[in-house]
Amino acid sequence: MTPSEILSLLEQQFPGKVVSHKLDAIDPWIAVQPEAWHDIALFLRDDERLKFDFLHCITAVDYFEPDPKKAKRVKFEPHMEVVYHLSSFTHRHKIVIKLILPRWKDDVPGQLPEVPSVADVWPTANWHEREVYDLSGIKFLGHPNLRRILCPEDWVGHPLRKDYEFPDEYHGIRAR
Amino acid sequence: MAIPTVRDDNWIEVDVRTDEMLVNMGPQHPSTHGVLRLVLRTDGEVVREVTPHIGYLHRCAEKIGENLHPYQFIPYTDRMDYLAAMNMNLGFSLAVEKLCGMEVPERAQVIRVIIAELGRIASHLVGMGAYGLDLGTFSPFLYAFRERERILDLFEEACGARLTCSYITIGGVTHDLPFGWIDRCKHFLDYFEPKIQEYHTLLTKNAIFIRRTAGLGILPPDMAIAYGCTGPVLRGSGVRHDLRVAEPYCGYETYDFEIACPPFDSAPDEAVIGDAWHRFYVRMVEIEQSVRIIRQALERYPDSKGPHRSPQWKPTMRLPEGEAYRETECPRGQMGFMVVGVGDAIPLRVRARSSSFCNLSVCSEICKGCLIADVPAIVGSLDIVMGEIDR
Numbered sequence: 001m002t003p004s005e006i007l008s009l010l011e012q013q014f015p016g017k018v019v020s021h022k023l024d025a026i027d028p029w030i031a032v033q034p035e036a037w038h039d040i041a042l043f044l045r046d047d048e049r050l051k052f053d054f055l056h057c058i059t060a061v062d063y064f065e066p067d068p069k070k071a072k073r074v075k076f077e078p079h080m081e082v083v084y085h086l087s088s089f090t091h092r093h094k095i096v097i098k099l100i101l102p103r104w105k106d107d108v109p110g111q112l113p114e115v116p117s118v119a120d121v122w123p124t125a126n127w128h129e130r131e132v133y134d135l136s137g138i139k140f141l142g143h144p145n146l147r148r149i150l151c152p153e154d155w156v157g158h159p160l161r162k163d164y165e166f167p168d169e170y171h172g173i174r175a176r
Numbered sequence: 177m178a179i180p181t182v183r184d185d186n187w188i189e190v191d192v193r194t195d196e197m198l199v200n201m202g203p204q205h206p207s208t209h210g211v212l213r214l215v216l217r218t219d220g221e222v223v224r225e226v227t228p229h230i231g232y233l234h235r236c237a238e239k240i241g242e243n244l245h246p247y248q249f250i251p252y253t254d255r256m257d258y259l260a261a262m263n264m265n266l267g268f269s270l271a272v273e274k275l276c277g278m279e280v281p282e283r284a285q286v287i288r289v290i291i292a293e294l295g296r297i298a299s300h301l302v303g304m305g306a307y308g309l310d311l312g313t314f315s316p317f318l319y320a321f322r323e324r325e326r327i328l329d330l331f332e333e334a335c336g337a338r339l340t341c342s343y344i345t346i347g348g349v350t351h352d353l354p355f356g357w358i359d360r361c362k363h364f365l366d367y368f369e370p371k372i373q374e375y376h377t378l379l380t381k382n383a384i385f386i387r388r389t390a391g392l393g394i395l396p397p398d399m400a401i402a403y404g405c406t407g408p409v410l411r412g413s414g415v416r417h418d419l420r421v422a423e424p425y426c427g428y429e430t431y432d433f434e435i436a437c438p439p440f441d442s443a444p445d446e447a448v449i450g451d452a453w454h455r456f457y458v459r460m461v462e463i464e465q466s467v468r469i470i471r472q473a474l475e476r477y478p479d480s481k482g483p484h485r486s487p488q489w490k491p492t493m494r495l496p497e498g499e500a501y502r503e504t505e506c507p508r509g510q511m512g513f514m515v516v517g518v519g520d521a522i523p524l525r526v527r528a529r530s531s532s533f534c535n536l537s538v539c540s541e542i543c544k545g546c547l548i549a550d551v552p553a554i555v556g557s558l559d560i561v562m563g564e565i566d567r
Contacts, residue, residue, distance in 0.1 A: 026274060026500045053401055056503065057512055057529035074518065075497070085501055085512070085529075089401060089417065096501070124404030127537045135236070150231040150566060159236050160525075 003028035029096035038116040055122035056085035060136035064162040117143035135160040210562030226543040233566040241526030254340035257564040262295035265344035267504040271513035275500035281482025284348030293466040299507035310556035347489030389453040390446035393554035404534035407509025412455035419505035436461035452557035532560040
């Protein structure tokens with residue numbers, strides 16, 4: 001299926017849940033509502049016409065410029081995106097699904113934004129969601145074991161956030 | 177009252193305790209391929225659960241990528257999968273080229289194919305040798321390194337470095353191949369090809385090796401797909417999928433080669449598709465196929481047109497707005513790079529999708545119910561590199 005056919009199928013199946021899309025991008029993407037993501041993921045995997053059985057990668061992108069001087073020049077609003085690269089072994093087509101989130105839940109700094117976990121839909125997501133939680137600070141609701149995977153358990157902060165502050169020391173080890 | 181004997185099942189049940197025990201393997205265990213820690217929940221000799229703990233080699237290369245120009249990030253990709261540095265360079269370069277819409281000249285494409293396939297052979301040789309080491313045989317490792325050394329000599333001659341090459345770069349390769357390199361590469365292939373048969377005699381057909389690997393750690397194809405396994409791990413389960421064929425890059429579609437995928441005629445009777453033996457054998461077949469590809473590419477090299485690097489590439493180049501994700505078939509699976517540009521010279525985000533990361537995540541499933549001694553045999557058959565998992 002072409003990306004536009006996938007888009008119209010999603011819009012028909014989940015009216016009002018497709019937030020935005022860009023089909024002329026290098027990798028065509030469709031942004032969906034985070035609350036509906038788990039249902040959409042199940043539909044993407046199980047529908048006979050789609051059969052997206054392979055999740056390549058989950059990426060979180062932090063659109064934020066910490067430097068106030070540069071922030072005036074950037075063209076994006078501060079937000080987070082969670083990007084899912086999907087493809088199908090059956091139909092040999094692929095699509096990129098995006099969830100667009102605020103940088104902090106309810107815009108309260110320190111409150112991690114939340115999205116539903118898809119670890120039960122694609123087992124690949126289990127470790128990838130842990131990695132995204134660890135490095136980018138996004139909470140996956142319903143994840144079976146959401147703890148840090150690459151950083152130590154007692155690490156403070158999420159390194160891939162743009163406003164992350166490098167620690168001065170860690171257990172007596174100088175970090176700067 | 178009858179006196180209990182050793183042969184009496186009830187008597188043994190009462191006396192032998194079968195409490196579960198946690199066994200910690202690693203992070204400094206020689207058979208875990210780097211700093212991987214496995215926590216095994218064991219019932220006697222039988223493994224009930226395996227929990228991998230990773231991150232001991234975490235350097236957050238993705239954060240480094242957000243602060244550097246893409247061409248400055250190339251050396252960091254070397255340090256991800258340090259056994260196949262050339263293939264890592266290629267993956268990242270292709271992602272940046274996809275974002276910038278850069279055309280790569282024909283000559284650079286041919287050099288890339290030669291170099292990437294040499295890298296695949298070198299990596300699979302280490303995979304084979306180290307796997308033998310996991311199973312307790314030392315000599316294949318020495319033979320594998322003897323041949324790998326000659327590949328590294330070729331790399332050294334082409335770019336000056338042996339392990340962390342940074343040779344393939346954005347827009348092409350850093351230098352053209354030196355004079356006489358093609359002949360030396362041909363000479364190496366003539367020397368190397370008969371050696372593959374020796375490895376089969378030494379390892380693949382070895383009765384002990386077959387007993388240790390056949391029917392062990394069986395990974396069904398649907399589970400392999402669900403866990404995102406790629407490369408030899410996926411093909412070992414019988415899924416005929418190779419990115420060089422499915423989504424060709426660097427002109428792979430014009431080369432004549434076969435996807436290494438079971439069923440194999442030479443498989444022993446005990447081997448089941450998806451087991452450790454098949455994963456190992458897929459790599460061995462891939463070595464033969466890589467030799468085939470390199471021979472074709474070497475024929476093409478003298479007539480290939482264009483410079484070795486795209487004239488579109490400039491150090492002052494800015495990345496256009498947008499994002500590009502590109503996966504390549506690396507020796508260990510599909511390595512993906514995502515680059516997000518915002519019109520600046522430095523990308524907003526660099527993401528590396530590690531193939532070993534996904535391949536390792538399946539080990540807790542396939543190690544269930546095996547013996548402790550078989551855990552290194554299963555983890556070794558996944559052929560992981562911790563530098564790539566932890567990035």
